Structures are given as C-alpha cells and as structure tokens.
Amino acid sequence: MAESLVAWNLYMVLATFSLKQDYWETITIIDEDIEVIYDHLLEIETPMSAESLVEILVEQRLVRERKDAERKKSEGDKIYLPKEQFSVGDKVTFPSQEWASGKVTNVRPARSPIEETFKVIEVEFEDGLTRQFASELEDHQLNTPAEVDENDPLLSPSAVIAHFGGGIIEKLKASLNEHPDFVYIAGKWFPSALLVEVNAGNLNLAEAILDMNGGGPLPTPEILKQVEMPEGVNNNLAEFSLDLALQEDPRFDEVGSAGQVSWFLKRIEPEDVQKTPLMLKSNNLEYAPELLTDQMWSLVKQLDDELSEIKWTEKKQLEEVTVTLIFPHWRTGTLPLTDRLSSFFPTAYESPRVRFKIIDGDTGEEFPGWVVRLEKYVYGLREWYLEKGIMPGGKIVLQRSTNPGEVIVRTESHRSAKEWVRTALIGADGGVVYAMLKQPVSTMYDDWMMVTMPADTGPLDQAWQKRAKSPVPFEQIVVDTLRELAKLNPQLHVHAAELYSALNVVYRCPPEPLLALLSSRPWFVHVGDLHFRYDGAAGN
Secondary structure, three states: OHHHHHHHHHOOOOOOOOOOOOOOOOOOOOHHHHHHHHHHHHHHOOOEEHHHHHHHHHHHHHHHHHHHHHHHHHHOOEEOOOOOOOOOOOEEEEHHHOOEEEEEEEEEEOOOOOOOOOEEEEEEEOOOOEEEEEEOOOOOHHHOOOOOOOOOOOOOHHHHHHHHHHHHHHHHHHHHHHOOOEEEEOOEEEEHHHOOOOOHHHHHHHHHHHHHOOOOOEEHHHHHOOOOOOOOOOHHHHHHHHHHHHHHOOOEEEOOOOOOOEEEEHHHOOHHHHOOOHHHOOOOOOOOHHHOOHHHHHHHHHHOOOOOOOOOOOOOOOOEEEEEOOHHHHHHOEEEOOHHHHOOOOOOOOOOEEEEEEEEOOOOOEEEEEEEOOOOEEEOOHHHHHHHOOOOOEEEEEEEOOOOOEEEEEOOEOOOOEEEEEEEEEOOOOOEEEEEEEEEOOEOEOOOOOOEOOOOOHHHHHHHHHHHHOOOOHHHHHHHHHHHHHOOOOOOOEEHHHHHHHHHHHOOOOHHHHHHHHHHOOOEEEEEOOEEEEOHHHHO
16 A cells, blocks of 8 residues: 555656756856846847846746657657556656656556556656656546646746845846946946947046036936937947946946936045045944843834844834934934845945935925935934934934935924023043033924034034044943943943943944943943943952
8 A cells, every 4th residue: 555655646647848946046147147137138228237138038948848748758768647558668758747758677567555456657767766666557537637827836827026126137147247248327228239329429428518517417218318329329328338338437427316317527526425524434343232131122113224234124114214313424414224224215236325305304404314224324414403403313204205316304302492401512632521411302203312512513523533543442442331320420420322322422333332332231230121230340
C-alpha cells in the first residue's frame, strides 16, 4: 500500500508547460534578456523605466520558456503520461520536471490496493538521480494534459510582476547599470547609440535660460523650447538626450521629484543645500545598544532624530504629524528627514536634492524648500521660524497636500503671551548658561525641550566652529550641560529629553549615545522615569 501511495502522490504530474516554484525568485538576467530590451527601446525610440522594462522582460521570458519546452518535447522519444507503456531503455521526457529527460532502467508491476493494476517504471535522469513513476494507468485525469492557467502566478505576466516584480526590477537595474550600451537618467533607460548630440552651445543656452528664470527649476520641455535640436528627431529622444547632457555638466542640478525632471543652476542653490551645515553634521558617536532600556527606546522613537538608527514601522500613511524642533534645525532653518516624516516630502530616483513648495497653512504663503535626501534634512524654513516666533522645542505641524510637490506647514498659537521657560544665556565666549525667565511665547512647545534663544546667536555660532576644530570630550559636555540644567530644579533632577535638547544647543548628538552614556556611568544617577542627577562623589 505504501508503494502505491508513493506512485499516487509523488507522480501525479501534468503534461503541460510549467516552471519551477522558485523560477522568478532565483531568476538571473542573461544576455538574451538584455538584447530583447535593447531591441525594444530601439524600436519605440522612447526611454522607459525599469518597471516598464520588466514587463517586456517577463513576457519575453515566458515566450522563450514555452518555446524551449516545446523544443525539448520534440527531442524526447516519449512524453510521460501515466497511461503510456514503457520499456527498459526508453528515453522519456517529463514536462513536470522542466522537460528533463531520463532513461527507463526497470519496469515492474505495482503492488496496488485499487482494482486497476498498473506498473512502476524506474527512470535514471541525466543528473544521476533515479526516480519512480506510474505507467499503464489507463483511467486517470493525469492522462489528459491540463490547459495552462493564465492566472498561475508563475505563468501570467501580470501575476509574476505583482508577486515577484520588486526583486526582478532590482536585478534588471543592476544589469543595465553594468552594461555600456545603456544610459540612465531620472529613472529611465535608453540605448546610448540613439542619443542626439548636444553641443556646448546648447548647454550654454540652457544655462542662460535658467539664469533668466532665477536659476530654476525648469522642466526639460521648457528648456527644449528654446534650445535648437536637429530637425526630425523624436521629441522623447531629444528630451532624454538633453537631460543626459545636463546631468553630466557640473553647472546643472536635477532637482525634480520622482518621475519629474527639473533643472536648477548649482551656483544659485543655497549653500546649506549644497553643503551640510556644521550644526547638522553627525559626530558619529559609538554606543552599545544593549545599554538602552525599553523606556529609553520609546523616548528615542518619540524624539524622532534623523541621526537615530531606529526605523519607523507604522504602515498607515499619516495625513498630519507634529515635529518638535531641536536647536540645530531651528538655527539652520531645517526639518529632520526621518522615516516618519519622509513620506510627507517629495523624493527622487537618484537626485540628491529635490526642490519643492512649502505652503504656510495659516496664510497660504508659498516659499521654496529643498529635500536634501542623503544628508536627511529639509531646508528652507529659517525665515518662517523667525516670523512665527518659533524657538527650539517649538512644535510644527506638517500636513499632506493634495498637490504633488507641496507640503503644508503650520503652527498652533500659544494661549498666553508670556511663560516661565528655560532660557539660554550666551556669553561672549559662546558658553551657555540657563535660567528660568518669563519670555514671550508665540507657539505651542514641548515642556522638556523648549529653550528660548537670544536674538544674536553669533557667539554661539563661533563656538560651534571653534569646537569643530578643537573637539571637547562628549562626556564632559554631557556633565557640564546636566549640571547647568540641574540648577533650574530644586531636586537637581534633569529629564533625558531636556538634556538631549540642551545638549544639542552646543553639540550635535542623537539620543542613543546620550542615553547609553547615562546608563553606563555611576555618576549619572537614574531617579526614575528617565530623570537623572549628577553625583560628583561617584566620579572620584
């Protein structure tokens, strides 16, 4: 009985076209795939994205695999069906085994519990493996080849792309990147052989056009209207050729969001867009993650620092989110580009900088913003912060706009004109001391992180530059800041969020290294609920 069940369960194969279950997951892009894509692009003379090219690749792969299966089928002496009779020495082709062939080495009666008798053939395949199959089994549905199910996720192009498209796209991109016959820009590929020549005069004219338009941004079609290209050239081809020439010229910067190509003159871009401001640069502090408690990790997530390593796992798209500023972002007029906030801002396929519109949610005023993708910050809000009276620790609300390339920002007014708040007093040497003073407050703020600043931050700016040249030990800065803040509390306690905010007034630091340090030194005493005090005696 056991033997018959083996024949029944293991060898119920369909004589039809099929692919291995892991075919698309383990696919390798071969020269024939690249040739198909190259020929297609030559024919249509239109650049295409990897997402569109994958559709061509999958469809042609299925065509080739079907043809290859038919070829293998024609080469075999016999096609395996359970009803067929086989003899020792017969060469048999198995559709269910990717049309692999083997030789029958033995034929014997099956010991079957059913009335109908059948035989078992032993087949040795080219890889040396021997397997058993049922034969001379007349009355069975397996003897009628099934039709190909076009909804099969392995055989339907749309289903393949839906299930496996992401992995295939990445492999295709890697292959095209390494191929010298393809060029790439703004998410699209094209054969280099068809590019239209763009000369120095064309590029100089493009620079003048952008200059007359404030440096940009301008989409390629707008520039192309005033740049003469050879007559009779396909417009898509001319546009792509100009894009590539502009991309390779250091005067121009592609600043459009994903799917949109827009150009800007680099020499007119703000300096803090071209170069990361000193106050936003990471000090690359090492720390031991295991030192942080669950409560500390919760605070890290809440503070949402762009230099933190924690990832935002919430899948639901937020329509509105509140950001609490720290001093470096307040001083440079930026916002952190964290996982939580990134979906609110436009992104790009390759461009390191993306220009977009910031909309004041209260007044409707528009002003330019820049997403600096690699350095993870958004630039362009300095004047708006000052106009609204926002201070470090102030809360800003981001709202999703219905218009692509726009982000709405607003603040919530504070209910009272003045509050007793933590105030930074800056000496001529850039040193900072703190006092609780009654200050005008315009917007909502976080109690732990609020720090009002003087109008003149020049001495503090100079102190940052001096410290960059002659670094002070991180732990010493933490100790000095904690002791200074402790004077404001009768119990001499300082909350970790308060310390994080004040520390960033003088030193750029995400919360993890700070919290790890607080956990690892005996002179930082945890008194509960992430409040710490400094015990000088423990350090002796």
